[in-house]
Structure formats: C-alpha cells, structure tokens
Amino acid sequence: MPDPVITAAASQIATCRATGQVPVIRTFFDIPTFTATHVVHDPATRTAAIVDSVMDYDPASGRTDPAFAQEIVDYVTAEKLKVEWILETHVHADHLSAAPWLQERVGGKLGIGDAIIRVQGIFGRLFNAGTRFARDGSQFDHLFHDGAQFRLGTLPVTAMHVPGHTPADMAYVIGDAAFIGDTLFMPDYGTARADFPGGDARMLYHSIRRLLSLPDETRVFLCHDYKAPGRDDYVWETTIGAERRHNVHVHEGVDEETFVNMRTARDATLSLPNLIMPSVQVNMRGGNLPEPEDNGVSYIKIPVNQA
Ligand SMILES: [Fe+2]
Numbered sequence: 001m002p003d004p005v006i007t008a009a010a011s012q013i014a015t016c017r018a019t020g021q022v023p024v025i026r027t028f029f030d031i032p033t034f035t036a037t038h039v040v041h042d043p044a045t046r047t048a049a050i051v052d053s054v055m056d057y058d059p060a061s062g063r064t065d066p067a068f069a070q071e072i073v074d075y076v077t078a079e080k081l082k083v084e085w086i087l088e089t090h091v092h093a094d095h096l097s098a099a100p101w102l103q104e105r106v107g108g109k110l111g112i113g114d115a116i117i118r119v120q121g122i123f124g125r126l127f128n129a130g131t132r133f134a135r136d137g138s139q140f141d142h143l144f145h146d147g148a149q150f151r152l153g154t155l156p157v158t159a160m161h162v163p164g165h166t167p168a169d170m171a172y173v174i175g176d177a178a179f180i181g182d183t184l185f186m187p188d189y190g191t192a193r194a195d196f197p198g199g200d201a202r203m204l205y206h207s208i209r210r211l212l213s214l215p216d217e218t219r220v221f222l223c224h225d226y227k228a229p230g231r232d233d234y235v236w237e238t239t240i241g242a243e244r245r246h247n248v249h250v251h252e253g254v255d256e257e258t259f260v261n262m263r264t265a266r267d268a269t270l271s272l273p274n275l276i277m278p279s280v281q282v283n284m285r286g287g288n289l290p291e292p293e294d295n296g297v298s299y300i301k302i303p304v305n306q307a
Pocket residue numbers: 090091092093094165182
C-alpha cells in the first residue's frame with residue numbers, strides 16, 4: 001500500500017525542485033543546547049516560518065537569556081520577512097522554546113503536531129500540573145495532523161507525523177526542504193534517542209523509514225548536531241540520499257530488530273539532558289512558563305525519585 005502522505009510530499013519536492021520554487025533557509029545554531037533554529041522563507045513573498053526556536057536558560061540561577069532569540073528577530077527585521085508560522089517539531093526536552101517571546105516581537109501562529117495532547121497528558125501527570133494546565137493543545141494556535149497541507153507564501157508545505165523520539169514529533173516539508181526534528185541526525189552521528197516518556201524505538205524506526213522514502217535529493221535540516229567523532233564543525237544540513245546510504249544507525253539494509261536493539265542498548269547508557277525538567281514544563285505549555293504562584297513568580301518543579 002503506498003503511503004499517501006509520502007506520495008504527496010515526494011511529488012511536492014520533485015515539483016519544487018523542477019520549477020526552482022524553493023525556500024531560502026538561514027540557520028542559527030545555539031551552542032549551549034546544540035540546537036539548530038531555522039528561518040525559512042519564500043523569496044517570492046518574503047513569508048517566513050521559524051522552526052524550533054531556543055530561549056537559553058541557566059538552571060542554577062533560574063534565569064532565561066533571550067540573546068540567541070534576539071538574533072532571530074534581528075535577522076527577520078533586517079530581511080523584512082513576514083513571519084506567518086512559528087513551528088515546533090516536538091516538545092523538546094533539552095532546551096526551552098522561545099516561541100511566545102518571538103511571537104510578541106515578530107508575530108506568527110504557533111504550530112505543533114496534534115499528538116501534543118498525548119504528550120501533555122504524560123507530562124501533566126508526571127509534573128502533577130493540576131487542572132489549570134489544559135491538556136488539549138490550546139496553548140498552540142494550530143495542531144497539524146499527519147498529511148496536513150498548507151502554503152508558506154507561494155511554497156507548498158506538507159506536515160508529517162514522525163513519532164518515536166516522542167509521541168508527537170512532526171516533520172515539515174517546505175518546498176524541497178524537510179525539517180525533520182529529532183528523528184535522524186547527521187549520517188555520521190545517527191538517530192535520536194527514544195527513551196523519554198512516551199518514546200518508542202520501534203515507532204522511531206517506522207518514522208525514519210517513511211522519511212527515507214522521500215526523494216534522494218530532498219534537502220534535510222536537523223534540529224541538533226553534536227559533532228561526530230573526527231568532525232570539528234557543527235553541521236545541520238544533509239540529504240535523504242546521504243542518510244539512506246550512510247546513516248550509521250539506520251542506513252539501507254538495517255532491519256527493524258537490529259535498529260531497536262541498538263537504539264535500546266544505546267539509550268540505556270545516556271544520561272538525561274541537563275535542561276529536561278525546565279524544558280518539558282515550559283514546552284508542554286507552548287513555551288510559556290508555568291502559571292505564576294500567588295506571589296507572581298513562576299516555579300519549575302522537580303519530581304524526586306520519579307523520572
Ligand atoms: Fe528532542
């Protein structure tokens with residue numbers, strides 16, 4: 001059975017490459033969290049989307065730092081871009097989103113996958129977030145389903161649900177470029193972990209197989225890079241062809257069982273990201289801090305002996 005979402009995305013990519021209708025992409029790399037924030041725009045209309053923004057945060061002092069997010073605002077302003085979307089590929093566990101801070105300054109609708117509701121259920125319980133924390137995705141302006149199509153200016157966009165790292169991961173295919181979040185990393189580094197609450201290595205394998213069935217020439221933009229051994233620079237762009245042939249974890253020929261065994265064994269050796277507690281509590285609220293307490297201050301909780 002052909003996958004209709006892949007068929008639609010593949011034909012979009014082929015058409016955009018044939019007609020030269022491709023986005024301009026500028027990436028900003030946040031070194032403290034190893035995150036790539038992409039500003040994508042349609043050169044015909046200057047309509048833009050910001051994918052996976054970062055608000056830096058010092059957990060020792062509990063202070064946010066908008067310097068990196070300000071670089072995005074400066075670029076958008078200098079390039080006279082009209083921000084229509086602020087997109088999240090998922091609820092990140094390693095950095096805080098700058099989405100609401102950016103939205104106040106440059107506008108745009110905040111979008112994420114519709115499975116966010118499951119993620120809010122899981123983390124709402126884990127953090128005992130109470131009845132004031134809505135678990136219906138209402139903190140976001142739009143929830144995308146698998147196969148959702150829209151336009152960024154004149155550019156066609158297809159959203160794909162690619163769960164596994166978390167239940168709600170999305171990839172956004174904009175023109176000929178796929179923003180794939182935490183699924184694949186650079187071919188020499190491998191794949192995202194699948195051991196967070198709601199993660200599933202088998203599901204991740206299937207999502208990656210879907211991505212790898214896009215055309216070889218698809219430009220691929222990653223959410224993170226950690227430099228692979230022997231590589232000195234951060235890199236965040238590759239192609240589906242390069243991933244299919246060379247990805248160290250999941251190149252062509254790696255079957256599901258081999259991948260799941262490798263991923264599960266590797267995940268057992270990884271420690272949790274430094275910023276997992278603040279990141280999850282903020283990002284499940286669309287990048288907003290938890291509701292302030294009666295003294296007007298927001299607090300980040302840590303469940304002791306739980307996670
Ligand atoms: Fe992530």
